[in-house]
Structures are given as structure tokens and as C-alpha cells.
Amino acid sequence: MQEHNTTYQTDLTDTQWDLIKNMIPKEQKRGRPLEHTRRSIVNAILYIVRAGCAWRLLPKDFAPWQTVYGYFRSWRKARIWGLIHDTLREQVRRKAGKKPSPTAAIMDSQSVKIGDQAGERGYDAGKKITGRKRHILVDTLGMILGMVITPADVQDRDGARSLLSSMVHVFGRLQIIWADAGYLGQLIDWVKQLRPYGKLHLEVVKRPEQRKGFHVVRKRWIVERTFGWLMKCRRLVRDYEQKPENSECMIQICMVGIMLRRLDS
Numbered sequence: 001m002q003e004h005n006t007t008y009q010t011d012l013t014d015t016q017w018d019l020i021k022n023m024i025p026k027e028q029k030r031g032r033p034l035e036h037t038r039r040s041i042v043n044a045i046l047y048i049v050r051a052g053c054a055w056r057l058l059p060k061d062f063a064p065w066q067t068v069y070g071y072f073r074s075w076r077k078a079r080i081w082g083l084i085h086d087t088l089r090e091q092v093r094r095k096a097g098k099k100p101s102p103t104a105a106i107m108d109s110q111s112v113k114i115g116d117q118a119g120e121r122g123y124d125a126g127k128k129i130t131g132r133k134r135h136i137l138v139d140t141l142g143m144i145l146g147m148v149i150t151p152a153d154v155q156d157r158d159g160a161r162s163l164l165s166s167m168v169h170v171f172g173r174l175q176i177i178w179a180d181a182g183y184l185g186q187l188i189d190w191v192k193q194l195r196p197y198g199k200l201h202l203e204v205v206k207r208p209e210q211r212k213g214f215h216v217v218r219k220r221w222i223v224e225r226t227f228g229w230l231m232k233c234r235r236l237v238r239d240y241e242q243k244p245e246n247s248e249c250m251i252q253i254c255m256v257g258i259m260l261r262r263l264d265s
Contacts, residue, residue, distance in 0.1 A: 052234025
């Protein structure tokens with residue numbers, strides 16, 4: 001089996017590969033022998049997300065783009081990237097001295113333009129963007145706990161309901177969620193009803209009215225920083241995916257790269 005010869009900034013170190021290699025499906029013994037290693041395929045996918053190039057423009061020293069995309073698609077269907085993402089997030093939290101499951105989270109959304117490919121989209125009148133909206137929930141380290149991809153015309157409160165409906169069952173210790181003023185209204189009472197005895201509540205963090213211009217807003221800066229991390233991956237500057245599930249997978253891969261570097265530091 002071949003490894004690509006050129007070393008890119010996105011290539012995994014030995015330590016980083018050791019962290020995830022047992023979660024990558026092993027090569028099947030039946031059929032034609034594989035020409036490229038699993039590590040080289042992962043490196044190619046990380047390159048695509050960071051560099052933002054089209055699949056067909058993948059450098060020739062990687063495996064053929066059809067092969068790389070085939071693995072990306074099959075691993076996405078098997079939820080491999082989600083498994084890797086969630087496992088690394090728990091390791092990052094442990095390294096920071098926190099328990100694997102958080103008690104506090106921050107929620108926000110980001111509207112991004114969509115490419116010229118087919119797929120669902122909408123118009124965000126507030127941001128004046130035609131595209132999709134990323135609704136994410138992060139912990140206090142900025143690590144993503146969950147996400148929902150919708151057309152950009154979906155209101156933040158509606159996206160939050162879809163996001164939180166599943167997250168409260170996954171993270172049983174969650175007690176408080178911070179968000180901006182876009183989530184005011186009936187959503188606050190709806191969140192309380194997700195847990196018995198009022199053990200979960202949504203707190204809206206408003207900007208100080210007396211201050212003008214840019215300033216850091218308590219708690220909300222954490223999720224804004226996560227969006228900033230995503231924008232460093234050029235594949236995520238716009239939504240180039242036809243299917244929302246591919247968009248979600250690309251975000252997971254971006255975060256996998258971030259968490260691997262943090263664990264390797």
C-alpha cells in the first residue's frame with residue numbers, strides 16, 4: 001500500500017494517527033488488495049476540508065479523488081466521523097480537567113452562502129444571505145456538542161428546538177444553556193419542559209445597551225470563537241455540499257483536526 005510522498009500541514013502526526021486509527025474501519029481481507037493506506041485517505045480528506053478545493057482538484061500525490069470521496073461517503077454513512085469527533089471531544093475535556101459530559105453549553109447559529117450545486121437552501125433576511133444555517137451547541141471549551149443544518153430562512157428558535165430535542169437526552173448532566181436575544185420568547189419555557197423539576201434552563205445573554213461597537217459578550221464569545229475556527233477551513237466558508245448531512249460531516253472533520261492538534265500539543 002502506498003502513502004503520498006509530499007508532506008502537507010494537514011497530515012497527521014504519528015501521535016495523532018494513534019488517537020484515531022482504531023476507530024477507522026480496517027481494510028477488508030477479501031477482494032483486490034488496497035493500494036492506499038487508511039492514514040493516507042484520512043490525510044487526503046483533512047486536506048480537502050482545510051484547503052477548500054474540489055474533490056477533482058485533489059493533488060495527484062494523494063489517492064485518486066474518486067477513491068478518497070468513496071471512503072468519505074462510506075465513512076459518513078457509517079457515522080465514523082461522528083464517532084471520532086465525539087470520542088476526541090471527551091478526551092479534550094478530560095485533558096482540560098473536565099468531566100466527559102458537560103453541565104453548561106452555549107448555542108448560536110451561523111448563516112453561510114451556498115455554492116451553485118443543487119440542494120435545499122433559503123434566504124436569511126436578517127443577514128441578507130441565500131444559503132444554509134448552522135445551528136450549533138458547544139461546551140465551555142468551544143467543542144461542538146451537536147449541530148443541525150437547515151435552510152437559512154429557518155428561524156433560530158425553530159432550529160434550536162430541532163437541536164435541543166436530541167441533545168438533552170445525550171447529555172444528561174446539562175443544566176444551563178446560554179444564548180443571544182434571538183432565542184427569547186416561548187423557547188425559554190419550552191427548554192424548561194425538556195427536563196422534569198426545572199433542572200435545565202435557557203439563559204439569554206444580552207449585549208450591554210450603553211456600549212457601542214465591538215466588544216466581547218459574556219459566554220457568547222465562546223461559540224463565536226468556534227465559528228471562527230470553522231472559517232479557517234476553506235471548505236466551510238461556503239456550503240458546497242448538496243446534502244446537509246455532508247455539510248455536518250465536513251464540520252465534524254474540521255473539529256477532528258482541531259482536537260487532534262490540541263491533544264498532540
